[in-house]
């Protein structure tokens with residue numbers, strides 16, 4: 195058997211062309227490499243389609259780039275409201291505390307979505323809040339948060355919005371006319387289907403220009419990185435050259451497939467095939483259909499005592515699929531991602547493999563405990 199499919203939301207299964215692009219060494223100062231970086235910035239900006247924005251590339255995994263965005267755009271005397279309904283919202287709040295920013299958290303628990311009306315109320319009650327931080331797709335449950343509603347509430351209150359669009363950008367449309375925001379962040383190894391190693395910030399150019407001196411960190415200063423890229427076309431410190439070259443190839447494949455719209459269609463079809471198949475086996479999703487994202491889906495663990503996640507993981511791996519543990523604090527679950535180089539044919543094979551694993555483990559009934567379903571209801 196060849197390499198396994200990664201049913202994880204990044205690193206994910208990449209195209210052969212993306213891997214092949216890493217077989218060439220580039221000098222970071224070299225003109226060809228600078229042209230690669232420039233083309234990446236141009237293509238990402240074209241994907242967003244807002245001429246008021248500019249693009250900064252930043253080394254590190256997604257969390258490094260979230261930290262870079264937060265620390266560069268929220269000044270020391272700023273005060274942020276973080277909308278948290280899962281691990282990535284909690285992580286953004288933790289990053290802000292570490293960097294000594296004043297932070298308030300709207301904590302909705304494991305997955306309940308933050309709503310416009312409550313955000314408007316909090317902002318009205320606390321005029322000191324300057325920025326709001328929102329997660330678009332909260333990958334820890336797979337929920338697609340109501341970003342447009344959130345952005346309208348923030349804009350209505352005259353505050354700035356910073357978006358963690360890590361697991362959505364490139365796979366789902368983000369129209370800044372409907373979703374007014376000041377910056378968003380994503381990374382190489384999510385919906386654009388590159389390999390891990392860097393991320394990017396798309397930010398309003400006027401805010402970027404005004405953000406000099408805000409950053410808590412030398413290496414994660416997005417303003418300084420942007421200024422250097424504008425001046426010399428270079429990254430300030432050693433870029434992950436192979437990863438950057440692979441990402442440009444991934445962007446070309448993204449465009450050739452039909453851009454964001456085609457990705458939304460393929461990922462949604464993957465989710466629908468997977469969810470229908472899994473429900474057919476008796477599994478239940480954590481979320482009701484209206485909140486499911488095309489990125490990743492959380493399933494309740496079966497209540498049947500024969501089910502064991504570690505055994506399930508190993509049995510799936512033997513069948514060529516790497517799955518993902520759940521990240522809920524209150525209910526047993528696991529997650530299956532549907533982004534990357536996978537299609538509905540592969541999703542059908544995933545469902546067949548899950549069925550075979552259940553037989554192997556002796557799980558007769560895939561239904562969760564009724565109490566778990568109650569905890570999964572969004573009211």
Ligand SMILES: *Cc1c(COP(=O)(O)O)cnc(C)c1O
Nearest residue numbers: 255256257282331333358360361
């Ligand atoms: C992947 C992801 C991140 C970044 O995680 P890393 O492990 O640092 O790459 C941040 N936010 C969301 C919503 C994500 O899906």
